[in-house]
Structure formats: C-alpha cells, structure tokens
Amino acid sequence: MLKLQNISKQFDQKIVLENINLEINTGEIVSLLGPSGSGKTTLLNIILGLTKMDEGKIIFNGRDVSNVPMKDREFNIVFQDYALFPHLNAYENIVYGLRNKKGMDSEKELQEYIDFLELKPHLTKKIGELSGGQKQRVALARTLVTKPKILLLDEPLSALDGVIKESIKQRIQSIAKEYKLTTIIVTHDPEEALTLSDKVLIINRGNISQFGTSREIINQPSNDFVKDFILKQLQIKRQNIFNLFGEKYA
Known part of the structure; x- marks a missing residue:
C-alpha cells in the first residue's frame, strides 16, 4: 500500500535520514522506533507531507505522492498533545x-x-x-x-499509564482491524512498539537497523545496536513482553 524509496533528508548539512526503504501493507500497524534524534519523527512528517524530503519517492497505492501537498494526501495524524x-x-x-x-x-x-x-x-x-x-x-x-487512508500517531501512549495505556493500545489495534486502516506510530518505547505493532522499524542515526515482526526482533536482533536498545531497555519489562506474546516466544 505504501512504499518509501530511498528517502533521505538533511538539516543544516546534518544527515537525518539516509536511503530509507520500506513497504507497508494495507491494515498493518507499523511502529517507527528509535532513540531521540534517530530520525523517526522526521520520517513520520515526510510521510504526512509536513516535511519535504531531499531525495526519494513516496508511492501510495501505486501513485507517486512525493510532491502532493499534505492536505491532498488523505493521511491524517493524531499529535502527541x-x-x-x-x-x-x-x-x-x-x-x-x-x-x-x-x-x-x-x-x-x-x-x-x-x-x-x-x-x-x-x-x-x-x-x-x-x-x-x-x-x-x-x-x-x-x-x-x-x-484517512493512513492514520499517523505521534507518541500516542506517552502521556498515559497503567490500565488507560493498555485500553488505548487495544483501541488502536481494534481500529486498524475494524477499518483495515494502515497505521504508523512513532514511539521511543520498545515495549510499546513490540506489543502494539504488526511490524517494527528500528531507526538509528537516520538508518534502518531492523524491520520485522516483534518475534524476529526479539529472537533475531540484526546488530549490536538492536540488542542494546531493545533487550537492555526491556530487562525489567521482559517477562511482561514474553507473557503478552505467549508460547510463540518460549
């Protein structure tokens, strides 16, 4: 449904995104995960049309929307605040x-x-x-x-906790399923990304470190950064992650 081809972006000669390639299917929930400054919010804004990329293409349902204004892309966002x-x-x-x-x-x-x-x-x-x-x-x-043809969410759970956070997480999953609505989420929280999404895109310093299912990322981290960022941050929460995913992570 959505293809990003060789997306690159610089701000003041600093590379923020470099050759990002990604394909997202209809109805999927995909989280953009990474530390502060990794480029995930810039990528979200490029998809939305709020920020213009320096290079690359955005293909939506076979149509090049790279230069289509934000108001005409039929995407919509729920901001963090x-x-x-x-x-x-x-x-x-x-x-x-x-x-x-x-x-x-x-x-x-x-x-x-x-x-x-x-x-x-x-x-x-x-x-x-x-x-x-x-x-x-x-x-x-x-x-x-x-x-909207694509729903974009910027840190949708960051201001929530406990039961409320789990409730909204379930709502987002239900919306994607009920309306077959492709959903892209920016988050810095590995647990949130792994338990909410069909697939997770991990970005580090403007590059893709790994793109895959939660199971693939937990069981087969692609490099040391993914290991450190995901597993170390989840040391306290890991049992909760495995409990949520059940036997397939045993």
Whole structure:
C-alpha cells in the first residue's frame, strides 16, 4: 500500500535520514522506533507531507505522492498533545474536521465512531474535564471521521499509564482491524512498539537497523545496536513482553 524509496533528508548539512526503504501493507500497524534524534519523527512528517524530503519517492497505492501537498494526501495524524480545542466540547472537537469538507461521514457513521470509542457519555464535556485516555479517544474520533487512508500517531501512549495505556493500545489495534486502516506510530518505547505493532522499524542515526515482526526482533536482533536498545531497555519489562506474546516466544 505504501512504499518509501530511498528517502533521505538533511538539516543544516546534518544527515537525518539516509536511503530509507520500506513497504507497508494495507491494515498493518507499523511502529517507527528509535532513540531521540534517530530520525523517526522526521520520517513520520515526510510521510504526512509536513516535511519535504531531499531525495526519494513516496508511492501510495501505486501513485507517486512525493510532491502532493499534505492536505491532498488523505493521511491524517493524531499529535502527541492531541491538539484539541479547549473552548469546544468533545463533540464539537470531533466534528471540527468535517467543516468545509464534502463527502465526509454521515451522522450515522459519525455515531458509529462515537459508539466504537465509547465516547457518548463525554460528548458535552469540555476538554479540560476529560481524562488523558478520553482526550486520546476524542482525538482518534476527530481523525477517523475524516476517513484517512493512513492514520499517523505521534507518541500516542506517552502521556498515559497503567490500565488507560493498555485500553488505548487495544483501541488502536481494534481500529486498524475494524477499518483495515494502515497505521504508523512513532514511539521511543520498545515495549510499546513490540506489543502494539504488526511490524517494527528500528531507526538509528537516520538508518534502518531492523524491520520485522516483534518475534524476529526479539529472537533475531540484526546488530549490536538492536540488542542494546531493545533487550537492555526491556530487562525489567521482559517477562511482561514474553507473557503478552505467549508460547510463540518460549
């Protein structure tokens, strides 16, 4: 569905991304994982159309969209801080993306998203009255009503913890499955990437260190960086990872 071909980017003569090649299938959840400064957020912004690449191509469903403006790519993003309007209530935030856009969701479809994300009891609440998990669900609903072809999420779980984090993780997985919605996530958290995604792209210093399933990355890390970044950071959490994945990681 989405192909990145030889994507490269520099800022002030510093290489941020170098010859990134990637293929993502319809309905897959793919996490872009790496330490701060690795280039993962720049890559997300290039896919979105917010940042222009220096070299390479973005092919979407067989069409070269490399020079297509962001508003015409039919991709949409949920930012890390949700970017909700505090003076509007939850419902008004959800439908805001439908303004001045034709062919968007009918009222019936809109209610389906609201029910799917269990937001009905919160529609009249102002943003300041919502919990972190509720804000995240409102932001997801606002994005979904615009019917994006690709959903982009920037650190979607970073402000959440405990039960709320697990709940939103399950929501993201359910959205991808229910709507066959290709989803790309930026995260710095290995546990989050490995338990949430179908595949994980590990980036280090602007280069791909490994791209594969969680099982492949845990059992067959491609180099020392992947070993250090994944396994050392998961020393405390490793049992949780293996418990979540079950026997296939035994």
